[in-house]
Amino acid sequence: MPGPDRYARAVLPGWQKLSPSIKDSVFALALTVLAFVPTVSTIGPQLGDLPKRPVDALALVLVVAQAAPLAIRRRWPGGCLAITGIAFALHQSFGYPNTIAGIGFYLALFAVGAHLVRYRRVAAAIATAGYTGLAITLHLLGSPSQLQVFGVFYLGLVVMWMTGTAMRRWRAEEAENRRLGVEVATAGERARIARDLHDVVTHHVTAMVVQADAAQFLLDGAPEQVGKGLNAISDTGRQALTELRHLLGVLEATGDSARVDRSPTLGRISDLVEQARLSGQPVELHRRGDQRVHAIDIELAAYRVVQEALTNAMKHAAGHLTRVEIDDHDDRIEIEVTTDGISAGAPAVESGGRGLRGLRERVRMLDGELVAAARPEGGFRVHALIPSRRQA
Template sequence: MIPSSAWQALARHTRPVREAAARLAHPLVEALVTGEPDPAGRPRSRRLRPRMPRVLGLLPFRTIDLVLLTDLVLTFILFRDFLSTLEDTAALVNSPLDPDGLVFTALAFSLPLALRSRWPLAAWRMAIVLIPLGTVVSRQLIDPPYTGNIGIMYALVVYAVAARSERHITVGVWIVSVLVAWMIHPGSLALVIGIVTVTVLFGHNVRARRLAVGLLAREEQRSQRALAGQAVLEERARIARELHDVVAHHMSVIAIQAEAVPLRAAGNAGHLEEGLREIRALSLAAMTEMRRVLGVLREGDGHADIAPQPGLGRLEELVDTARSAGLTVTLKLGGDLTGLPTAVSLSAYRIAQESLSNAMRHAPGSVVSMRIARYGAELHVQVTNDAGHRSTGEGERVGHGLIGMRERVSMLGGSLWAGPVGAGFAVTAILPIAEDA
């Protein structure tokens, strides 16, 4: 009886061998049994997956996969070529192989190609079983056992596996391919190794490039989201500074009124009551603006722009500036625009200003139609421009100006629509006017 210490010593000495065998068996098991390709592979471009014509709209699919269609056509061509070659050869040598055997052999050498686009590993596993069987069945008819058609079919299947599978699975496919080729025909081993190696390396490089492109695209999306978020914060900070100045203005006026009203009233109850009404109105306006200030973020640097904030009263100045820059601007005003809340007037001015800036930047020399009108408790701002002197393909990049517009409209509880109209661009904003006391 062998003592347990001897078994333990033997296990320690054979451990490296067992680990090496496990590392070698892992890719083989993955390739033959447990491995799976990437879930979806690389999405087809529109050129490789066009939409179905309307006359074929009754079919259950709406697009045509040109790669899959090519595989099916090539499978049929290879099958017919194999079958024709086998039938001609069988007639010449008077082979006892029946027609069913000829059809089986032709299918064995062509059918895996039809599956490689959707199920690459299943197609390869089918090929690695059917090719030896087809070779054994047709050994009397094919000499050497590999033809150019078999090489094309197998190379395409192996490429699909390498382009959509992890590296260890691809390594297992290469090892199994070499072993099967050695068992079928050792004399052709060098040729098979060369073809399979080149195909595997090419497919693996394609997969690595696709993964790198996908990773880069995801990083760009994250970067764009981060930039958009930063732009939102910056715009909110700017809006908060502007509203801070508006509130500060109201509070200053309230303080002055509170000091001046008693002096102006001089004991007159009517004058005193009128002054107090003015102070109350200013206080309610200041409270409304303060609520809006609290709804946005403000930088903690403590700096505030103390310059007077613009409003709709400076629209003519803004339009004159745009005209001097080469735009043809038509301004139409409707309704009573006096007495608007400061935040509404400021936001409408900024939306008009940003719309004109976008027209100057993306459609120089364009014709701009601007309409600002009051309808009951809403202020409508509509700015439309044509393509101007812009050449095809220019001006398609969207900056952060629209983000600022949306932030302003959202702050006031309004709605905004912005998008292309024909060859030009249009911005429509609806701003509520009613103040919350």
């Protein structure tokens, strides 16, 4: 036979999907019904300890008036408190038997603290004045309760109000934290896209410039090779447009344009190497280890490291041998790009947070590290170590 926990798991998801107004209405109805159940109907707050009088029609109306207004406790918390407060005061003043519906007065105070937006101090002053009037009325009607009893009861009401206020502040802080989280995530995504745009544009435009220069040289010396050079420029331009369209698709985040399978991966590093070779840059590619499938952010970071290193090689060490070594381990991807004879004074870190600096940030976000420095024997070396995790 199914246990209570199974029923709870089946009911709770549906309850959470209901609107707040429906939840409040159901709660108010449940409390009203409990007020007429003999075993629990007399469990409730009492103030004044006046002699009890029999239940009549007015008593039934006051019972309903203390519970039913909870249906509007979030939409109109002030009105809810006014109705339940007056009903509670009359119920206590006439000396009717205790009722569980009196809990509605406490819950209305909590709702005012949690949901009332305007005139909060005015509402607090009116509620305090109303309670003072009730205490005086009960005393004049012959209540045996001492002053400290009324004081303690009032402190209980204040605690309910302040608890609602604390809940209001907590929700406001949660909303602010979510807003800040969205802003941080948005800023991070914008920075990532900016780095990708820099990498794509810089690499491909550099390659096209180098290829155009080579084509101009061939035009003067070997015209039959011009077609090959122009084809290389055309292929490079198409590759640049493809990657730019992908990045624009990510910005739009619509349809198939934002699919991850369009992002550059380790398997396309050979295309980068071939593109550099077509630009006249001698490049050697060495891969060790089995070609594994990694998370897309890891593969994209590795791709960008090689792309930026080759771009710098074509810009600052054109015509010098460049070696690309990739070790694909179970727990990490290790990349080393070395270039012979990089031009003197070439910047190791580009300005404006782009280039190698942006790559360092990208790799650091993946708990990896990137080192870019001149080699003692001449040339330049870029070394990246990226911890790996398998793609789910």
